[in-house]
Amino acid sequence: MLVASNRGPVSYELRPDGGEGTLHARRGGGGLVSGLSAIGPDAGAVWVCAALGDADREAVRRFEGGRRLPAEDTGGQQVRMLDIAPDVFSDAYNGIANSVLWFVHHMLYQTPLEPAFDAEFRRRWASYEAYNRAFAEALAEEAAEGAAVVVQDYHLTLVPGMLRDFRPDVRIGHFSHTPWAPVDYFRMLPDDIAEQVLRGMLGADRLGFLTRRWADAFTSCCEALTGGLAGTRIGVHGLGADAEFLRERAHRADVKERMAALREEIGMAPDGGARRTIVRVDRTELSKNIVRGLLAYRQLLDDRPEWRERVVHVAFAYPSRQDLAVYREYTAEVRRLAEEINARYGTPGWTPVVLHVEDDFARSLAAYRIADVALVNPIRDGMNLVAKEVPVVSDAGCALVLSREAGAYAELGDDAIVVNPYDVVGTADALHEALTMAGPERAERSKRLAAAATALPPAQWFLDQLNEL
Numbered sequence: 324m325l326v327a328s329n330r331g332p333v334s335y336e337l338r339p340d341g342g343e344g345t346l347h348a349r350r351g352g353g354g355l356v357s358g359l360s361a362i363g364p365d366a367g368a369v370w371v372c373a374a375l376g377d378a379d380r381e382a383v384r385r386f387e388g389g390r391r392l393p394a395e396d397t398g399g400q401q402v403r404m405l406d407i408a409p410d411v412f413s414d415a416y417n418g419i420a421n422s423v424l425w426f427v428h429h430m431l432y433q434t435p436l437e438p439a440f441d442a443e444f445r446r447r448w449a450s451y452e453a454y455n456r457a458f459a460e461a462l463a464e465e466a467a468e469g470a471a472v473v474v475q476d477y478h479l480t481l482v483p484g485m486l487r488d489f490r491p492d493v494r495i496g497h498f499s500h501t502p503w504a505p506v507d508y509f510r511m512l513p514d515d516i517a518e519q520v521l522r523g524m525l526g527a528d529r530l531g532f533l534t535r536r537w538a539d540a541f542t543s544c545c546e547a548l549t550g551g552l553a554g555t556r557i558g559v560h561g562l563g564a565d566a567e568f569l570r571e572r573a574h575r576a577d578v579k580e581r582m583a584a585l586r587e588e589i590g591m592a593p594d595g596g597a598r599r600t601i602v603r604v605d606r607t608e609l610s611k612n613i614v615r616g617l618l619a620y621r622q623l624l625d626d627r628p629e630w631r632e633r634v635v636h637v638a639f640a641y642p643s644r645q646d647l648a649v650y651r652e653y654t655a656e657v658r659r660l661a662e663e664i665n666a667r668y669g670t671p672g673w674t675p676v677v678l679h680v681e682d683d684f685a686r687s688l689a690a691y692r693i694a695d696v697a698l699v700n701p702i703r704d705g706m707n708l709v710a711k712e713v714p715v716v717s718d719a720g721c722a723l724v725l726s727r728e729a730g731a732y733a734e735l736g737d738d739a740i741v742v743n744p745y746d747v748v749g750t751a752d753a754l755h756e757a758l759t760m761a762g763p764e765r766a767e768r769s770k771r772l773a774a775a776a777t778a779l780p781p782a783q784w785f786l787d788q789l790n791e792l
């Protein structure tokens with residue numbers, strides 16, 4: 324069995340030691356790694372991924388050309404890391420996957436100016452093809468006769484078709500962790516490119532999506548552009564949260580320390596009682612809608628002064644894709660707005676927005692545990708695991724304010740307070756409703772949210788796909 328994804332289960336950091344530096348392995352971020360990590364070393368799978376930066380390339384150099392990373396770094400998982408030429412990698416990952424395909428599926432373009440599919444785009448597309456070919460070649464080399472290969476995400480849409488040509492004997496699955504664009508939006512891509520993406524994916528025996536909505540959108544694209552699914556099967560697998568792992572991890576000492584530190588930062592309400600917390604945890608990702616979340620919080624403080632001094636917005640926005648200027652600008656805007664809110668409303672004993680930007684999983688879990696309200700308001704999101712994780716970990720039960728454009732809405736919509744992510748005033752009202760929800764109702768709903776969120780644990784999610792394949 325083989326798994327292929329751009330980001331692997333680990334990424335390295337090179338720390339100076341006076342010599343050639345020491346490599347430290349860190350767990351990769353994002354929903355894809357969270358889901359696939361449950362495969363575990365016993366399944367005997369080989370996970371093929373790309374070197375993401377200089378430290379990863381150094382690891383490839385030190386460890387047999389990346390053919391297998393050391394088991395102590397990967398938790399025993401067999402990992403093959405591909406060193407794709409830095410300029411090819413960057414054009415494929417930054418220039419196409421994250422700037423074009425991600426934008427199409429999350430509908431992020433500001434269309435009067437973007438996109439413009441010019442000669443530079445075509446040049447990058449050739450790199451995207453080369454990068455996909457590098458994966459297909461490595462998989463063809465690794466796969467035993469009749470092996471099952473599960474390819475992940477928008478980075479690798481061409482791999483199924485390429486691998487099919489190299490190795491007609493293997494069974495190929497592809498899973499999309501993102502939404503799929505509606506057909507009219509998808510057709511922004513030049514016709515030949517749109518068709519190449521679809522035909523690349525249709526090289527798989529079976530395609531998986533997180534919700535019926537994304538699967539149907541893909542099918543509509545195929546009906547419009549390739550004359551149908553050409554025998555490829557489609558399935559829906561709604562990745563759930565890993566309750567066992569999260570609950571155990573959330574009760575370790577480092578999380579407790581961070582809870583104490585957070586409580587200190589949040590402070591006490593003027594009457595000496597605990598302040599309410601609105602928690603959000605995201606990569607600083609354009610689709611996560613962090614800025615409108617802050618605008619909604621500001622609106623809440625404006626419209627309902629009774630909440631001043633009595634609520635704190637705990638916002639963790641971890642850096643992501645900082646090679647792209649638009650992500651750096653978005654990150655700066657998040658900071659600017661948080662500072663503006665703090666300057667406008669803050670008092671000596673109250674910081675309205677507690678913003679942290681350094682990635683710290685233990686601190687995220689600490690925030691989940693103390694959350695009264697979780698704010699998950701993406702513009703569009705394949706699933707959004709934070710929406711599923713908070714109710715599972717929360718100590719006293721939390722109210723969930725959830726965008727109807729998140730894949731998780733399909734499973735959690737009944738017990739969440741649902742918002743249109745563009746509607747700032749509506750989101751402010753939803754925050755108020757969540758903050759004022761009576762304790763017993765909040766606890767009840769949170770329990771039901773946690774049950775729905777864990778209906779399909781990651782290990783089963785993966786096994787189901789494999790069985791169907």
Ligand code: F6P
Pocket residue numbers: 329330352353354355356476500501643644
């Ligand atoms: O899980 C969803 C996802 O978008 C993956 O496709 C992606 O690998 C991950 O989140 C994080 O993004 P990146 O790998 O660009 O940091």
